[in-house]
Amino acid sequence: MDFASIDVKGAEYKKAAILFCYRTTHCIDSAFSLLSKEYPDVTRKDVEAWFTELRLGEIPVPVNTGNQQEKALFSLSPKLLQEITKYLSAQDLKSISQVCKLLKQFVARIDVRIDLIHIFLKPDSIEIKTVKPGSTSLCQITQTPNGCSVNKDGFTTSQRRTFLEQLADEFERCLGNDNRKVKKLDIEVDKESDHQTEFFDKLITTFRRLDSRLDCETLHTDFCPSRTLKFLIEQLSSEHFKDLRIRSATQVIHVGPYDMSEIILLPHWKKLTAFFSFCDLTNISLLDFAHIDCVSATTSSRPTEDIASYILACAMSSSSYQLIGLPIENVEDVASRLLPFGVEKK
Amino acid sequence: MAPKKNSAKRPQPSTPKPSAPARIVKVQSSDGHILQADVRALLLSSTLAATIKGYDDENKPLEKLEVNNVVGFTLKLVLEWCEKHKEDDPAIAQAEKDKKNIFIPSWDRHFLTKLPMGNLFDLITAAYHLDITGLINYGCKTVANSAKGKSTEEMRELFGIPEPWEQPSTSTATWDD
Numbered sequence: 001m002d003f004a005s006i007d008v009k010g011a012e013y014k015k016a017a018i019l020f021c022y023r024t025t026h027c028i029d030s031a032f033s034l035l036s037k038e039y040p041d042v043t044r045k046d047v048e049a050w051f052t053e054l055r056l057g058e059i060p061v062p063v064n065t066g067n068q069q070e071k072a073l074f075s076l077s078p079k080l081l082q083e084i085t086k087y088l089s090a091q092d093l094k095s096i097s098q099v100c101k102l103l104k105q106f107v108a109r110i111d112v113r114i115d116l117i118h119i120f121l122k123p124d125s126i127e128i129k130t131v132k133p134g135s136t137s138l139c140q141i142t143q144t145p146n147g148c149s150v151n152k153d154g155f156t157t158s159q160r161r162t163f164l165e166q167l168a169d170e171f172e173r174c175l176g177n178d179n180r181k182v183k184k185l186d187i188e189v190d191k192e193s194d195h196q197t198e199f200f201d202k203l204i205t206t207f208r209r210l211d212s213r214l215d216c217e218t219l220h221t222d223f224c225p226s227r228t229l230k231f232l233i234e235q236l237s238s239e240h241f242k243d244l245r246i247r248s249a250t251q252v253i254h255v256g257p258y259d260m261s262e263i264i265l266l267p268h269w270k271k272l273t274a275f276f277s278f279c280d281l282t283n284i285s286l287l288d289f290a291h292i293d294c295v296s297a298t299t300s301s302r303p304t305e306d307i308a309s310y311i312l313a314c315a316m317s318s319s320s321y322q323l324i325g326l327p328i329e330n331v332e333d334v335a336s337r338l339l340p341f342g343v344e345k346k
Numbered sequence: 347m348a349p350k351k352n353s354a355k356r357p358q359p360s361t362p363k364p365s366a367p368a369r370i371v372k373v374q375s376s377d378g379h380i381l382q383a384d385v386r387a388l389l390l391s392s393t394l395a396a397t398i399k400g401y402d403d404e405n406k407p408l409e410k411l412e413v414n415n416v417v418g419f420t421l422k423l424v425l426e427w428c429e430k431h432k433e434d435d436p437a438i439a440q441a442e443k444d445k446k447n448i449f450i451p452s453w454d455r456h457f458l459t460k461l462p463m464g465n466l467f468d469l470i471t472a473a474y475h476l477d478i479t480g481l482i483n484y485g486c487k488t489v490a491n492s493a494k495g496k497s498t499e500e501m502r503e504l505f506g507i508p509e510p511w512e513q514p515s516t517s518t519a520t521w522d523d
Contacts, residue, residue, distance in 0.1 A: 027376030029414055051378040073505045076467055080474055080486060087447075087490035098498040100507050212447075239447055 014039065018047075022054045074102065082110055089240035090115070090181035090217055097133070108133065112179050118186040119171070121199045126167045130174050139174075141166045164195060168202040172209065184218040185236075200224040200232060207235035218243040219268075223258075223277060230262045238267040245274040257300075260284035286310035289324060290317050298325040308337040315341060371398075372410040373425065379418025380410070387428035390436065392477035416472040420465070424472050427457065427481050439480035450484050458488040463504065 006013055017038065021031035032047040076084075085093060090113050097107035107113065116131040125142040140151040141163045148163035149156055150170070159166050175182075187203070189196055207214060216236045223229065223246060233244070261283035263269060274294040281299045286306050289295050290313035302310075307328070314322055328334050369385040385408075388394045394411060401408040413421055430453060442448045450458070458466060466489060473481035493501055 025377070025417075027414065027417070028378050029376070048378055055378065073463075073467060073507070076471060077474060080470055080482070083482065083486040084490045084493075087487050088493065092490075092494055092496075095496065095498045096493065096501055099501050099505065237447065 018050050019054070021047075022051055078106070081106060085110060085112065086179055088181070089215065090183035091240075093181055094133075094183075113181050113183070114174075115183045116186065117174060117182055117184070118188070119167075119203070120188040120190070121193050121195065122190045123192045123194070124163075126163060126199070128167070128170055128174060139170050141170065164198050164202050167199070168206050171203065171206045175206070175210065175214065180215065181240075182214060182216040184220070185214075185216050187219075187221040187232075189222040189224075196224060197228070200228045204228065204231045204235060207232075210235075213237035215240055217241060218245075220245040220247070222246075223248045223279070226259045226263065230266065233263065233266050233268050236268065241268055241271055244268050244272045246272065247274065247276040248278045257282040260288075264288050286324065286326075287313055289322065290314055290319070292322070293319050294321040295319070296321075296323045301327045301329055304330060304333045304337055307334055311338060311341055371408050373421065374410055374412045375416055375418040375421040376414050377417045379421065381418070381422060381425055383425045384429065384432060387425065387432040390428045390431060390434070390478050390480065391424075392479075394476060413476070415475050417468075420468045420472045423461070423465070423469050424476065424478070424481070427454075427469075428478065430454075430457075431480060434480065436479070439483060442480075442483050448483055448487055450487055454484045455488070458484060459492075463489075463492070463506070 017035060018031075021034060026034065028044065028048050028051060031051070032042070032044045035042050035047060085096075085107070088096065093107050093113045097104045097113075111132075114130060114132055116129065118127070118129040120127040120129075125140060128139040128141075130137045130139075137153050139153075142149050142151070143163045144158070147158065147160040148166050149158050150166060161169075189199065193199070213234075214236050217240050219233065219236060219241075220243075221229075221232065224232065229246070258277070258279035258281050260281050264284055269288070270291065272292050275289070275292050275297060276294075277297045279298070281297055284299065286299070286302055287310055289297065290310060307326075310324075370382050371385055371388070373381050373383050373388070375381070385398060388398060388411070394413075397411060398408060416424065458469075461469065466485060470482060470485035470489070473485060493504060496504065
């Protein structure tokens, strides 16, 4: 290129400089700041007038051939990205963190994703295991004559409060950030423990202290009294909820009928994939079980019509295991209704 | 500590106030586009509201507002959104700010989902600069909705990031601070 021929004092050069600023998508302020270095007499108003003239003259601004979406994504402020992640589930955060290094760093830094919280009530202690991307921590709270001892990742301290009060404290600390996304919450209860009711009450109280319902995808829990189970489940947001498993830890504390009327109304019930109960369930229709993958339960006697509808629904569903024990008053009637579903004996 | 209650109720819009005659001002984008907007619409932006108040307090005539960090195309979208929401009670957007589950009204859903992802990002960024809470809420939720349930590969395609584990060369962002 013959640069020597360019007259830097000439009008052509000035016009080219203005055009360059316009076509490289400088804003008026930045174009003014650039041009005023070469032309001290240029005012901001001049630049504004030139840009308007260029626009009216339909001088095109070139389309950036770079990847606009990518550029825009990485130009978002951390605050906005955090705002976006507020609406995503733990699984979505996992997927987004695998998109690229920057997003991985970002998701790790905002520290909202927990892969697993496992809480295990034993007769005289409680274990809380927390698994986050890249780290696992274990907290063991043991009952002592003066309160409890807390062992966290190998370090032990003594506390004057009861081990259940300490559980509430540790669990709240574990959930900490109101924007936590929990992939799986697993609540296990040793059938020998005498503190089951109080244990579940503490968990529910902790959930209620959160500003909004916990964003959780999976809940696996042992049985607790009917209303407690309802309160526990309803503390979880149903937005990203995918899998509920309820199992019976003991036959001892749930003697007598177990009222299911409020539990089956929760949207989470539709996500139930496994249900193992030794209680005598009441206020639940057999059809309420039909969508569940694995069921083992007992209920009171049902009209023949209900039993036939349930069998038909099961035959059409993809459930892998359904075992429901119930007294049948009119066996012959049921047998005749079920005949079409059986195999003919020769 | 007393247990807090989960706030599941959606705030209800207040009764519309009797509409005052529109006060129109010019708004200039960073690339020199001059648009017109009703002051009530502009008041949804806390940044512009402060500027307008400054003029009013000093009894200075407000002829033109300059928005130096938003280009014309995006500013037009911002003003369109503000015009639609100028009667809204700002307390609604403020109350929804901290919620994880917000409801996007159907007009806003159509308005935001029709935009290509790049333009949507520009719009959210503009809303952030201008401090328009409602638009930030709806915009961010729309981006999140489009990413929801997608695999890593699908998200990579959505955000236009072709190579796995490759840091984009177009950015100097680190988000470390």
